[in-house]
Amino acid sequence: MNITLTIIAQALSFAILIWFTAKFVWPPLLAAIESRQKTIADGLADAERAKHDLDMAAKRSADILREAKDKAGEIVANGEKRASEIVEQAKAQAKVEGDRIVAGAKAEVEQEVFRAKEQLRTQVSAIALAGAGKILGREIDAKAHNDLLDKLAADL
Amino acid sequence: MSTEHALTASSYIEHHLSFNVKQVAGGGFWSVNFDTLVVSALLGIVTFGLLWLVVRSATSGVPSKRQAFVELMVEFIDEQVKGIFHGDRHKFVAPLALTVFVWVLVMNAMDFLPIDIMAWIYLHVFGQEKFRAVPTSDINTTFALALSVWLLMIFFSIKVKGLGGWIHELFCAPFGSNPLVWPANFLFNLIEYVSKPLSHSLRLFGNMYAGEIIFLLLGMWAATGLAGTIFGALLGAGWAIFHILIVVLQAFIFMMLTIVYIAMAHESH
Numbered sequence: 001m002n003i004t005l006t007i008i009a010q011a012l013s014f015a016i017l018i019w020f021t022a023k024f025v026w027p028p029l030l031a032a033i034e035s036r037q038k039t040i041a042d043g044l045a046d047a048e049r050a051k052h053d054l055d056m057a058a059k060r061s062a063d064i065l066r067e068a069k070d071k072a073g074e075i076v077a078n079g080e081k082r083a084s085e086i087v088e089q090a091k092a093q094a095k096v097e098g099d100r101i102v103a104g105a106k107a108e109v110e111q112e113v114f115r116a117k118e119q120l121r122t123q124v125s126a127i128a129l130a131g132a133g134k135i136l137g138r139e140i141d142a143k144a145h146n147d148l149l150d151k152l153a154a155d156l
Numbered sequence: 157m158s159t160e161h162a163l164t165a166s167s168y169i170e171h172h173l174s175f176n177v178k179q180v181a182g183g184g185f186w187s188v189n190f191d192t193l194v195v196s197a198l199l200g201i202v203t204f205g206l207l208w209l210v211v212r213s214a215t216s217g218v219p220s221k222r223q224a225f226v227e228l229m230v231e232f233i234d235e236q237v238k239g240i241f242h243g244d245r246h247k248f249v250a251p252l253a254l255t256v257f258v259w260v261l262v263m264n265a266m267d268f269l270p271i272d273i274m275a276w277i278y279l280h281v282f283g284q285e286k287f288r289a290v291p292t293s294d295i296n297t298t299f300a301l302a303l304s305v306w307l308l309m310i311f312f313s314i315k316v317k318g319l320g321g322w323i324h325e326l327f328c329a330p331f332g333s334n335p336l337v338w339p340a341n342f343l344f345n346l347i348e349y350v351s352k353p354l355s356h357s358l359r360l361f362g363n364m365y366a367g368e369i370i371f372l373l374l375g376m377w378a379a380t381g382l383a384g385t386i387f388g389a390l391l392g393a394g395w396a397i398f399h400i401l402i403v404v405l406q407a408f409i410f411m412m413l414t415i416v417y418i419a420m421a422h423e424s425h
Contacts, residue, residue, distance in 0.1 A: 003296060005180055006189045010196060010291075010300030017200050017259055022251035025207045028214050029230055030246055032223075035216035 125149055165379075169372050172271055174286045175294065189294055191284070196291035199262045207258070233257055236412065241419040249418055252308075256301065256414045260360065261407035263291040267367050268396060268403070272375055292406075293364040295357070302357035305414050309352070312421040321424070356413050363406045367399050 129149060176191040210226045219227060237250045266289045278287035291297045313322045326345045331337040374395060377388025 002184060002187075003299065004177075004185055004187045004189065006187075006192055006294065006296035007300045007303070009188055009193050010297045011304050013193075013197055013200055014255075014259070014301055014304050017204055018252055018255045020204055020208075021255040022248060025204065025211050026230070026246065026251040026254060029211045029226065030234075032214040032216045032219075033227055033231070036219075039216065 125152055128152060163379075165376055168376065169369070171286065172275065172372055173288070173368070175288055176284055176286045189288075189296060191287045191289065192291045192294040192297055195266060195289055196259075196263055196297060199266070199291070200259055203258055203262050204255075229258070230254060233411070237415055240412075240415045241422065243422055249415065252418070253411050253415050256305075257407055257411040260292060260301070260410050261404065263297065264360075264364055264403040264407055266290045267293070267364060267371070267399060270392075271368075271371055290364055290368060292360055293368050295361050298357035298361040299353070301360075301410070302353040305356065305417055306349075306353040309417045309421040310349075312418060316422050317424055325424070352417060356410070356417070360406050360410050363402055367395075367402060370395055 175189040177187050178190045180186045180188060207226060210222045213220075214223055214226075233253050234245070234250055237245045237253050241249050243249070269289055271289075274289055275287070278284045278289075288294065310322075313325070317325060327333075327338045327341050329341060330344060331341050371392060374388050374392045377384040377391070380388075
């Protein structure tokens with residue numbers, strides 16, 4: 001149990017080991033650890049940011065979706081309104097057209113009636129004239145009795 | 157174990173506790189404990205060589221299991237240093253703590269080797285009659301470590317506070333700067349400076365030395381016959397298991413005291 005030269009030799013070994021550790025063991029390992037810590041921290045920050053971005057995107061997409069729905073609803077409502085307008089317009093137009101056709105038809109019918117009447121009248125007057133001639137036994141001078149014939153025709 | 161000459165309890169213990177002394181020059185101090193030097197140097201080279209091998213291929217990506225183990229140890233020690241020492245610990249203090257912890261741990265761990273089997277190997281394989289395998293149960297080792305730390309402590313004290321600051325502190329702390337209390341202050345600091353390396357080194361030495369002696373005493377059960385041998389082996393196993401705690405704990409305590417002393421040297425009073 002003597003203190004001998006061993007103590008100096010051991011102190012020297014100790015010094016060499018400290019130097020070795022401080023120079024070759026500690027710094028590279030620390031660098032590796034710190035670099036990994038940085039990587040992990042960056043990764044976590046990225047994940048956090050991505051999560052935030054995702055939230056934002058989800059919110060935005062929900063907004064856009066709602067907007068689109070509103071717009072679509074508006075468009076459908078407009079379309080319906082326009083359709084009913086068109087229908088109303090068409091109805092009104094059809095009514096006008098129908099009325100016009102009916103009026104035209106009526107006028108034509110009246111004209112036809114009138115013409116038929118005219119024809120009938122002239123024929124009746126001719127018949128009357130022929131009948132009268134037969135009754136009288138002689139030819140009636142159409143020219144001489146024109147006034148009479150016209151009067152007759154007008155009375156018919 | 158040699159049985160050529162009469163074996164008594166005291167000769168057995170004495171044999172196991174004798175260093176392999178090599179004289180360098182005449183006289184008491186000028187000799188070296190060959191066994192202590194060889195074992196501690198070999199352990200230092202192998203352990204720190206392995207650390208270096210692992211660290212050399214260290215990656216900042218996914219670490220290998222070996223790297224993870226080394227990182228675990230380094231981070232553990234770094235945590236301890238961070239809690240005690242406030243300053244740039246990565247330059248010197250943390251590597252110092254790692255060195256102290258690892259080296260003392262492996263030197264202590266030599267205590268697990270079964271003493272009598274190893275004695276046979278030392279004698280018949282290496283031709284060494286006397287060989288003590290536990291460097292930390294050599295007071296030269298523990299004093300060498302503690303005094304190195306002590307010198308570092310004084311070095312950092314002077315480096316941080318300046319020579320004047322350090323001397324000022326010797327006389328003006330802890331009681332104040334009144335000239336009347338200078339002698340008391342100096343006496344206190346003197347006691348502190350003497351007691352630090354003593355308690356630092358003797359704590360480790362005492363634990364390891366006592367551990368060795370208990371192994372020897374348990375080994376002596378073998379002299380009482382077969383039943384005694386088995387009983388002794390059981391007790392030896394129990395003590396070895398308990399010794400795992402002591403080995404690690406003493407290495408840890410030695411490291412913590414190292415950090416604390418160096419950290420205290422950095423603080424001004």
